[in-house]
Every structure is written in structure tokens, then in C-alpha cells.
Amino acid sequence: MRDSLRAKAIAVCDAKIAAKGEGVGLSFYAFFANRNDDPERLMEAADWWIRRHRLDHFEKAVKIREMMKEGL
Template sequence: MTTILKHKIITVCDKKIAQKGTNVGISFYAFFKNKNDNPELLMEAATWWIKTHQLNHFEKAVKIKALVNSL
């Protein structure tokens, strides 16, 4: 995982947890704007989420943050 994606995931997870609590769920789309302005980073996130870890569409933000922090 690139440093850019790792930082983006941690930042988004922290923001969502602060806004909605530790039970908030997110998908990998949460790390991107509604328009696809960085397809390489989107594919990296999708591959990590779906292929590498076989995660569900929505997962707890705390779980995703812990996975990323373990890298």
C-alpha cells in the first residue's frame, strides 16, 4: 500500500469515527470524491479491500484503520 493511500484511509477513518462514533461503517469509496479523479489510487484501494482482504462492501472504520495501521 502506498503512503498516500495509507494516509488517506487513516484520515477518513479518523474523521468518520469522530463524526459518528466507533460503530460507523465505511466502504472503500469513502476515500474518494464522487468523481473518479485518481483511477490508479482507486484501483489500489479496491484491490486492497476486495482482493487482498476480501472485505464486505461496508466495514467498521475502526477495523479498517487497525488493518492499515498494522501495515
Template sequence: MTDSLKQKILEVCDKKIAQKGINVGISIYAFFKNKNDTPELLMEAATWWIKTHQLNHFEKAVKIKALVNSF
């Protein structure tokens, strides 16, 4: 996982947790705008989310944050 993707995921998770609490769920799409302006980054995230970790569409932000921090 690239440092830029890791940083982006952690920022989004922190923001969502601060806004809605520790039980907030997020999807892979929370890290990207509706316009696909970074397809390489999206594919990297999708591979990590779907293929590497076999995560569900929605997961708890604290779980995603813990997974990212384990690298």
C-alpha cells in the same frame, strides 16, 4: 499500499469515527470523490479492500484503521 493511500484512509477513518462514533461503517468509496480523478489510487484501494482482504462492501472504520496500521 502506498503512503498516500494509507494516510488518506487513516484520515477518513479518524474523521468518520470522530463524527459518528466507533461503530460507524464505511465503504471503499468513502476515500474518493464522486468524480474518479485518481483511477490508479482507486484501483490500489480496491485491490487492497476486495482482493487482498476480501472485505464486505461496508466495514467498521475501526477495523479498516487497524488493518491499515498493521502494515
């Protein structure tokens, strides 16, 4: 996953956790605007989330943030 997408994902997780607490869940769609304005990055995130890690549709933001920080 490219560094810019990883940094954006970590920032989104941080914001969600700050706003709603450590129990908040999210999907990879949280990393994008409501419209599909960057299909390449969307598919990159989907591939990381679904194919590579076989994550559920919603996961805890703290889990995703740690995975991103660890470079998984």
C-alpha cells in the same frame, strides 16, 4: 499500498469515527471524491479491500483503521 493512500484512509476513518462514533461503517469509496479523478489509486484501494482482504462492501471504520495502521 502506497503510504499516501494509507495515510488518507486512516485520516478518513478517524474523521468518520469522530463524527459518528465507533460503530460507523464505510467502504473504500469513502477515501475518494464523488468523481473518479484518480483511477489508479481507486483500483489500488479496491484491490487491497476486495482481492487482498476479501472485505465486505461496508466494514467498521475502526477495523479498517487498525488494519491500515498495522500495514496489512
